[in-house]
Amino acid sequence: MREPDLAYPALGFWKPLARDGRREGERFRGFASPVDLHQVSQGELARGLLDGSEIVDNAGRRFLVQDVRRVGRKTPMWFQFLLALFGQTDDVVHILELDLVEGPPITFAEVRQRVCAAMDRDADEWLEAELEAAVERGRASEGRGPLEAAKSAVSEAKTVQEMFDGMDAVWPR
Amino acid sequence: MAGSGSYARGDQPRPVPDKLKGPYEEVVRRQQAINAQQATSEAQRRAAAAGVPPTLSGPPMQGAQPPSDRRKFDHPGALESMIPIWGSGKEALADLEDRNYSGAAVNAALAASDVVLAKAILTGLAKGGLKLAGPHAWRTAPWEEPGMRKWLGQQGFLKPGQPGHHWLLKQSSNAPDWLKNQPPFIKGTRGNLDHGRMHGPYTQGGVRYPPYNPAELLWHETPQWAKAAYVSSAGHSGMAVGRAGADETELERRR
Structure with missing residues (x-):
């Protein structure tokens, strides 16, 4: 795991994945704390929230997301079952480990x-x-x-x- | 012991001619004839009414109903009439068989409202039902985790850009977000003007539009499923009360 200490709040630039597989125009997401960055729903991961995105922290440093690993689930098992029953597995929240590398400086x-x-x-x-x-x-x-x-x-x-x-x-x- | 009062006859009774015997027997004969006539008439009335008790929309046309053993559709009982679609549909068919066309129309409309309600429930479930996991906030900023409005759009409850109105639990109410922002409590409106007038006077393009009056508000802000539920619950309750009365009358007759 390579994850430097980020200064929060951080800002993530990402390109949502459309239904046809193409990437849409760039959007940004706020991460107020490490929890926001490391606990993400399945639906957002599927839309490519962290996949290849850039993160700019409050100190103005840029980081590139190299890899995203699911290491657990925050959603309890019984609730996952309930979500599956109603076809809402997109709301299952995963606990993530990220490989971040510092990228070229950004103004x-x-x-x-x-x-x-x-x-x-x-x-x-x-x-x-x-x-x-x-x-x-x-x-x-x-x-x-x-x-x-x-x-x-x-x-x-x-x-x-x-x-x-x-x-x-x-x-x- | 009291005797007949005649010492000479040794207390033996003596014959007395009955002058009223003839008229008395005539009165009895006439009364028996009247009783027989009434019994026949009552039996005919019961036979005619057998299997055709009164309905929600009134009694069937006299003499129009077929005998109970030749019926294709029987009227449902009190409990059966509470079953959506089945109860009202069966009642409509039975009314039709009785040539009670107004009753058939009312019950067919009730069955149609049941269909609308069932369709709304099934469609809602197919779209995901209720949102179980948060966030349940109505509208979050684009840089935050998506809120309920976005989810309702993704699931097809609201069209893109369509304003959603909190018709039952107002957005300003103290009801929690996880409850008041759920699909059953959100009505998709026709546009911003429609939505604005549900909340009060609304100015658009320099024109000030008055708020909807209570009747208009009830019509515009109530979702289709709730309208159908009102009609369905009121209709089935009325029908069940009518059927319960009819069943009781039937029991009385059998006793």
Whole structure:
């Protein structure tokens, strides 16, 4: 096992695997703690969450995921049986060991640019969340307010922590 | 001991002519004739009603029903009438045989509502039923583990971009996420305007739309399965009460 100490929160860039086997555009995932990185559901592993992904930690170091090994299951056996009964085995949570190697340095400007590009790919989710929040307000939103605000917060962030704090602050709830 | 009162006859009775015997026997004869006529009439009425007790939608047309031994479809009993699809379907066929067309229509509609309910349950189960494992939060951010809204989309409960309305346990309620965000409690709406009006007045494109009134709200926010369940439970309860009454009458007759 080769796993360096990461500074959390960390950020993972990954390309989801589509049903036809092709890789979709790049997305990012937040890992607030080592538990988040090492306990992942079967469905997300099947979609390629960690397979060949890049992880950028809060110190700005880049790591490449070389190998992912399932060393156990967090989901109890009885619950796995229940999930199987209802065809929900994608929700079985695996405990993982990762082989991480430090990759070439990455500038934070590049991280910001890739995060903003990934957010644009999820623009529909931002819009849907905003429209849902608008229902409570009683007024439909005009334009892409929260997404632009989130991108603005990202472009001003200097660490991964600041980036997530900025996005959390404007995510419609 | 009291005697006849005649010392001369040695307490022996004496014959007395009965002048009312004739009229009395005539009255008895007439009464017996009336009783016989009534008994015949009652027997005919019972024979006509045998096997054709009253139904949910009222008594069958007089004289239209075939004799019980020639029936193709019998009316279900009280318990049998509670069985979805079977009870109401059998009742509809029996009503049809009795030429009680309105009753047949009501029971056929009840059977149809049972079918809708059964289909909704089976479809829901085929899509995965309830989400057992978390996270059960309604909507998580794109950089977090997917929440319930995404799962409902992946399983086919909601279409892409379709707003999901918490119709029974409101999103703002204290009910836990693992319960209130489950598929049976989420109604896919026609759009944001439809969803907005379920919650209150909604402004879209500069136009302010009023909230749905209580009747509109009940219609728009209640999912198909719940509407079918309302109709089905009310119909079957009513039918069972009617059948229980009919069964009791039948027992009384047999006694």
